[in-house]
Amino acid sequence: MEYEARSARQLWVEDQRARRRMPDPVRTAAVRAVMITSVTLVQGVVAFFSSVTGSWLAFPVTVSAVVSTVVATWSVLDVWITRQVWRQRNGVVSEPSSTARPPLRAKRGESRAETASLSEAA
Numbered sequence: 001m002e003y004e005a006r007s008a009r010q011l012w013v014e015d016q017r018a019r020r021r022m023p024d025p026v027r028t029a030a031v032r033a034v035m036i037t038s039v040t041l042v043q044g045v046v047a048f049f050s051s052v053t054g055s056w057l058a059f060p061v062t063v064s065a066v067v068s069t070v071v072a073t074w075s076v077l078d079v080w081i082t083r084q085v086w087r088q089r090n091g092v093v094s095e096p097s098s099t100a101r102p103p104l105r106a107k108r109g110e111s112r113a114e115t116a117s118l119s120e121a122a
Contacts, residue, residue: 023090029082033075040068 022030043065051058 023086026079026083026086029075029079033072033079036068036075037072040065040072043068 021027043061047058047061047065050061
């Protein structure tokens with residue numbers, strides 16, 4: 001009952017956690033993919049209607065629609081690849097598990113500190 005009353009009053013409900021903005025290279029690839037996909041869909045519709053009407057334009061538009069489908073598939077894969085590359089270069093925050101070895105730099109720093117304290121003591 002409370003949910004129905006609340007939804008009747010509010011037109012817009014904010015999410016508690018806002019989504020972070022996509023990185024610039026990923027967003028650029030996504031916009032490019034959407035534009036290429038939309039042009040491909042328009043070409044598909046034009047190819048369909050021109051082939052239904054028996055127009056001379058049916059064959060060239062169908063061929064270009066097939067080529068555009070390949071390009072659109074590659075552009076969608078490009079979004080995924082760009083996202084993975086960006087994550088590998090910039091964005092992955094991982095915490096080592098309890099079984100992970102400490103980094104070599106930390107070991108070197110500890111051994112240098114021990115060596116320095118031993119040389120000072122002598």
